[in-house]
Every structure is written in structure tokens, then in C-alpha cells.
Amino acid sequence: MVQAKAWVLAKHFDGFPKNSNFELKVEELPSPKDGEVLLEAVFLSVDPYMRPFSRVHMKEGDVMIGSQVAKVIQSKNPAFPVGSHVVGNCGWRTHTVCNGKGLSPIMPDWPQDVSLSLALGAIGMPGLTALYGIEEVLDLKKGETLLVNAAAGAVGSVVGQIAKIKGCKVVGSAGSDAKVAFIKELGFDEAFNYKTVGSLEEALKKASPGGYDCFFENVGGPFSTAALPLMNNFGRIAVCGGVATYNDTTPQTGPYPHLTMIFKQLKMEGFMQTRWEHKNPESLKRLMGWLKEGKLQSREHVTKGFENMPAAFMGLLKGENIGKAVVAA
Numbered sequence: 001m002v003q004a005k006a007w008v009l010a011k012h013f014d015g016f017p018k019n020s021n022f023e024l025k026v027e028e029l030p031s032p033k034d035g036e037v038l039l040e041a042v043f044l045s046v047d048p049y050m051r052p053f054s055r056v057h058m059k060e061g062d063v064m065i066g067s068q069v070a071k072v073i074q075s076k077n078p079a080f081p082v083g084s085h086v087v088g089n090c091g092w093r094t095h096t097v098c099n100g101k102g103l104s105p106i107m108p109d110w111p112q113d114v115s116l117s118l119a120l121g122a123i124g125m126p127g128l129t130a131l132y133g134i135e136e137v138l139d140l141k142k143g144e145t146l147l148v149n150a151a152a153g154a155v156g157s158v159v160g161q162i163a164k165i166k167g168c169k170v171v172g173s174a175g176s177d178a179k180v181a182f183i184k185e186l187g188f189d190e191a192f193n194y195k196t197v198g199s200l201e202e203a204l205k206k207a208s209p210g211g212y213d214c215f216f217e218n219v220g221g222p223f224s225t226a227a228l229p230l231m232n233n234f235g236r237i238a239v240c241g242g243v244a245t246y247n248d249t250t251p252q253t254g255p256y257p258h259l260t261m262i263f264k265q266l267k268m269e270g271f272m273q274t275r276w277e278h279k280n281p282e283s284l285k286r287l288m289g290w291l292k293e294g295k296l297q298s299r300e301h302v303t304k305g306f307e308n309m310p311a312a313f314m315g316l317l318k319g320e321n322i323g324k325a326v327v328a329a
Contacts (some may be wrong), residue, residue: 121324123297152179299323
């Protein structure tokens with residue numbers, strides 16, 4: 001028997017999350033049966049999507065959802081030998097017994113000098129989201145101009161770098177001067193702090209007087225309203241997230257630029273990276289290749305200690321992280 005800890009949703013969020021929304025529980029796990037494995041969390045992910053997902057898909061008492069890199073410490077499944085590492089949607093748990101379904105082994109040639117935590121970031125779901133958004137949704141072409149908001153986050157920072165690899169002009173916005181400095185280090189052509197500019201519309205115009213061919217949307221709200229009129233004819237918009245609205249107690253309402261969409265013949269598409277899951281093995285190899293070549297950088301905001309999962313999650317929603325937010329168990 002193994003003692004496991006798990007964070008559960010004690011009470012549904014009302015506005016911004018609070019400590020009282022979470023409860024730490026302890027349970028005894030049985031030994032694995034035939035076909036099962038016992039996992040021990042090494043790194044756990046906190047992501048913005050967890051906030052809206054909990055509102056729609058979770059009930060009070062459920063274990064908080066999320067992915068983790070875990071080590072196989074007991075196994076009765078030959079596909080997952082003891083000592084191997086996997087990525088799985090095991091939630092906020094220190095230990096998990098499962099039958100192996102939904103587990104993805106870490107690629108066998110994972111470099112020794114690359115932290116396994118990147119399997120939750122640039123060489124994982126956020127990196128794949130960036131890649132598929134650029135290639136499958138936007139079909140970004142060399143020489144085009146791309147706008148990305150939340151550009152210092154796990155997805156946005158990779159989006160900008162891939163766009164530069166493809167020979168595009170990239171404009172990014174972020175919520176602090178430190179984040180702006182970070183994305184400039186990554187090679188973004190223009191960057192600004194959306195919290196300190198006098199006018200969001202003027203900042204967007206100044207960054208790209210010729211407008212924008214593509215827009216990788218992570219934020220929503222007023223930013224989207226300001227950006228859409230600056231799209232060029234036949235522009236494409238990949239809608240990945242809406243972090244500006246996640247903590248609203250009531251849905252935001254307001255004018256939507258329908259005429260802009262019509263007259264400029266814009267294409268807007270929401271997406272999740274799971275649509276192209278069949279491409280993941282090759283796509284992860286490409287991302288790792290860029291990382292090893294120095295074309296792709298990855299910064300992490302690491303919180304130590306499983307007991308600090310709620311604090312890490314709330315810090316993420318406050319924008320405290322630069323790069324991917326992870327918890328080292």
C-alpha cells in the first residue's frame with residue numbers, strides 16, 4: 001500500500017480562485033493488478049485551461065485535473081517498465097495507479113541534458129499547441145506578420161519562436177516589462193507591455209503599421225476587440241485561449257466587430273492540439289530538434305513542493321510566471 005496525496009476542488013470558484021477552493025486529501029492506494037502501474041509524480045503542470053474546465057466539467061470533490069511527468073515505481077504492465085517516465089493526465093496527485101491507458105512514454109532518445117519538465121512545456125502540450133496553431137490553423141507563410149498575445153507564456157513564447165524560424169515578423173504583447181524583455185531576447189521583432197501603453201490600439205498600430213496577417217489569440221476580451229480591426233484582408237486568427245475572461249463571474253458582453261470580419265474576409269478558428277494527436281511523435285521530434293539546435297528556447301517558472309499546487313495555479317492566473325509554470329513534486 002502506498003499513501004497518496006491529492007488536491008481536490010473543495011468548492012467551485014466564484015471569481016478568482018482562493019485557498020478555500022482547494023482541499024488536500026490523503027488516501028491509501030492498492031498495489032497494481034495485472035496490466036496496471038503505480039506512478040509517482042516528478043513534475044506537475046499548472047495551465048490556464050484548468051480554470052474554465054473546472055467550471056464546466058468538474059464537480060466539488062473531484063481531483064483537480066492536469067498533466068504530469070511521472071516515474072513508474074511499480075509495474076505489472078510490460079509496456080511501462082519500472083524506472084521509465086511517462087506523461088499522463090493524472091491530475092494533482094502524488095501517486096496514481098492506472099492501467100496504462102492515456103499514458104505517453106517519454107521519447108526514448110530524450111537528451112540527458114534536457115529536463116524532463118519540458119515534456120509539460122516546449123516539448124509537450126504547449127509546444128504542440130503552438131506548432132499546430134501556426135501550421136494547421138494559421139498556415140503561416142514566410143514574410144507574413146504575426147501578432148501573439150500572452151507572448152511570454154508557455155504557448156505564446158513558443159509561437160513567436162516558431163514564427164521566426166519560418167521567416168516571419170512577430171509582434172508580441174505581455175503584462176510586465178520583464179516579460180517584454182524576455183520575448184525580445186527570444187527574437188520577437190516588436191514587443192510591448194499592454195498594461196502600461198496609453199492606447200492598446202495605438203501600440204498595435206505602431207508595432208506593425210502594415211497590419212497583421214495572422215493573430216495567435218490567447219487572451220480575448222478588450223485585446224481581441226482592439227486587434228481585429230488591424231487585421232489585413234484575408235487574415236487568419238487562431239483562438240487558443242481567453243485568459244482575460246477565465247475568472248469572470250458572468251460572461252463578458254460587448255460589441256463584436258462583425259463588419260470587420262465580413263469586409264476583411266477574416267478566418268477565425270478555435271482549436272485544441274488534440275485534433276492532430278496522430279502527428280505528435282514526429283512533431284515532438286521537430287520541437288526537440290529546434291531546442292538542441294538553439295533555435296528554440298524554453299524558460300520555466302518552477303514551484304517546489306506538491307503542497308504548493310494551489311499557490312502555483314493562482315500565481316499563474318495572476319501572470320506571475322515567465323514561460324511554463326510547473327511544480328516540482
